[in-house]
Amino acid sequence: MLLVWLAFYGAPLFSPQASIQWDAADVHYASQQYLASELGQGRVPFWTPYLFSGFPFLADPQVGAFYPLNWPFLAAGAGPRAIQAEIALHGLLALCGAYFWLLGWIEDRWAALAGAMAYGLSGFFVGHASHVGMVQAGSWLPWILLCADRALRVRALRWTGLTGAAAGMAFLTGHLQTALYAATALALYLAARSAMDRTLLSRAAGLLAATAVLAFCLSGVMTLPGLELSRESVRAQLDISQGEGSLDLLALATLARPNALGAFDDEYRGPGDVTQYYFYAGVLLLPLAALGAYNRRLRWTGFALAVPALLYMLGPAWGFYKLVSLIPPFDRIRGPVHAWFVVALALAWFAAAGAREVQLRLKMPWAGLAVAAAMALDLLIVNSWTNPLLYARSSFEQLYGGEQVLRQQIGPALPPGMRFSAPNRIAAFGPMNSPLQARIETTYGYNPLELLAYHEYREAAGTNPKLLDALSAALVLDVERSAVAPNAGALPRAWFPEAVRTDATLATLDPAREAWVAAQVPTTQGEVLDVKAENGRWTVRWRAPSEGLLVLSLPWYPGWSASAGGRKLEVLRVNHALSRWWCRRVRTNWCCGSGRTTSRLAGG
Numbered sequence: 001m002l003l004v005w006l007a008f009y010g011a012p013l014f015s016p017q018a019s020i021q022w023d024a025a026d027v028h029y030a031s032q033q034y035l036a037s038e039l040g041q042g043r044v045p046f047w048t049p050y051l052f053s054g055f056p057f058l059a060d061p062q063v064g065a066f067y068p069l070n071w072p073f074l075a076a077g078a079g080p081r082a083i084q085a086e087i088a089l090h091g092l093l094a095l096c097g098a099y100f101w102l103l104g105w106i107e108d109r110w111a112a113l114a115g116a117m118a119y120g121l122s123g124f125f126v127g128h129a130s131h132v133g134m135v136q137a138g139s140w141l142p143w144i145l146l147c148a149d150r151a152l153r154v155r156a157l158r159w160t161g162l163t164g165a166a167a168g169m170a171f172l173t174g175h176l177q178t179a180l181y182a183a184t185a186l187a188l189y190l191a192a193r194s195a196m197d198r199t200l201l202s203r204a205a206g207l208l209a210a211t212a213v214l215a216f217c218l219s220g221v222m223t224l225p226g227l228e229l230s231r232e233s234v235r236a237q238l239d240i241s242q243g244e245g246s247l248d249l250l251a252l253a254t255l256a257r258p259n260a261l262g263a264f265d266d267e268y269r270g271p272g273d274v275t276q277y278y279f280y281a282g283v284l285l286l287p288l289a290a291l292g293a294y295n296r297r298l299r300w301t302g303f304a305l306a307v308p309a310l311l312y313m314l315g316p317a318w319g320f321y322k323l324v325s326l327i328p329p330f331d332r333i334r335g336p337v338h339a340w341f342v343v344a345l346a347l348a349w350f351a352a353a354g355a356r357e358v359q360l361r362l363k364m365p366w367a368g369l370a371v372a373a374a375m376a377l378d379l380l381i382v383n384s385w386t387n388p389l390l391y392a393r394s395s396f397e398q399l400y401g402g403e404q405v406l407r408q409q410i411g412p413a414l415p416p417g418m419r420f421s422a423p424n425r426i427a428a429f430g431p432m433n434s435p436l437q438a439r440i441e442t443t444y445g446y447n448p449l450e451l452l453a454y455h456e457y458r459e460a461a462g463t464n465p466k467l468l469d470a471l472s473a474a475l476v477l478d479v480e481r482s483a484v485a486p487n488a489g490a491l492p493r494a495w496f497p498e499a500v501r502t503d504a505t506l507a508t509l510d511p512a513r514e515a516w517v518a519a520q521v522p523t524t525q526g527e528v529l530d531v532k533a534e535n536g537r538w539t540v541r542w543r544a545p546s547e548g549l550l551v552l553s554l555p556w557y558p559g560w561s562a563s564a565g566g567r568k569l570e571v572l573r574v575n576h577a578l579s580r581w582w583c584r585r586v587r588t589n590w591c592c593g594s595g596r597t598t599s600r601l602a603g604g
Helices: 003-012 021-040 068-075 078-107 109-120 125-126 134-140 141-153 157-172 176-196 198-232 249-255 286-291 295-313 322-323 336-364 367-385 395-398 404-413 452-460
Strands: 419-421 472-476 483-486 500-501 514-516 527-534 537-543 547-555 560-562 568-574 581-586 597-601
Touching: 003 078, 003 367, 021 068, 021 078, 021 395, 068 078, 068 157, 068 452, 078 109, 078 134, 078 141, 078 547, 109 286, 109 336, 109 367, 125 336, 125 367, 125 597, 134 176, 141 157, 141 176, 141 198, 141 336, 157 176, 157 198, 176 198, 176 336, 286 336, 295 322, 295 336, 336 367, 367 560, 404 452, 472 514, 537 547, 547 568
Parallel strands: 419 472, 500 514
Antiparallel strands: 472 483, 527 537, 537 597, 547 581, 560 568, 560 597, 568 581
């Protein structure tokens, strides 16, 4: 198994002409490298100023900051090779977990190895190799089921604790959707086991409840801030009624013919994202699984895992998806096809049983070895050596070297305290979140949890360019001319508006003259003397003759607080009806007769 794993991941780990790609670079590398750098300098980056004019960085589960298996790679600097090593490590974790779980059921090493490869080297892990959190969470499913089996067989609290710990680790990976599917798979598995043996019912119910409590306690440090961020993000208005990312039955052809949808070609012919619809796990998988399904001891439990997952993945047209979507938090989950790894494990289970059956029927001790060897060679050739989904066939520098443009050209041209504005998902400057590495404050970024109100504000800026002024955007990328232009109207980080309106719209708002606030508040002709922003804390010095409204070019988010002269200041939402700017109703605090007061905005 170790030899096959090394052969499978050898090129992406060690070849100079191999690299991570897509989200592995745009999201995971960018975030983890930034986190590693900040921690190395003694800072905990609750908030980052470099994306979306400011973003609650540590609340984003995709960062994986609290996942213990990421910590060694963070300590090493979290470079591109470290991200690839994370992917490879969890490929090994999936192999080992599946092997030991299957060995407990099949009781034959070669058959268990064949089944382990059918899962750990399957299309799910290959197609989603750029989605590090999904690979990590999916690798824990067999370990969860293994520990649950031991907890049912042996009345020892340690196995219950290990089941909860394995489930908690799945959630700590940061891909909450995959972890939720794994937890649901455990519930289906325990229900099927209890239906086959009624004496296990009470023990299975207690195990499930204990697992839920332990997993929540272990992962709450990440899931609770993540849920708060999700409520404030574009995910809050996600419409899942159409079942975006549902299973297309044509994609099942990749189980037998890996290039059925053109995944290996430049012109992909399948539905949606190519990474979601690649399922190949060996040409022997389906024949072996069909043979193994005749095993009455395994059949119904395997079907209990696979059938509900398949019905859910088919989306609204089949009805079961709509029923499940009535249950929180399934009502906020898109892309049901991501549950394929549950089906993949059930198929691997049946395939292992089929490999054992081949050995018994042929009465040849070497038959199991032959099946495992054939499957290994097949998966090495198709899913690794010739597969463009597992890794890119170019160096990281060749693919993402554009980051130097940000660092060497845009950064020096940007005035202090000002931002660079460009469209979201721009790949001209290296990874889409490369401002984290270049340490350039920007108005854009790439994240499915972008703050909803900020997203709507930037959408409105497409027709009302004056809105960019309030983002302190001193430089703006002109995509049509492929040039960077200065923005003479860019406002500083903080200013006193001339007037307050309660009935404005983003389409007509002029932030330099007016502020849009839900409630009427006073204004004042104040003067901002100095603004310092560092490590989640803004310090503003101003002079003002009376109470008034101070606007900061900082997106609103729960957790911030403000004070001046030891007194708490009121925090308001400004320039958007839902959520926009940090504002302060400030009372003048004449300190030592200087006429200056300091407001400290502390990140929570």
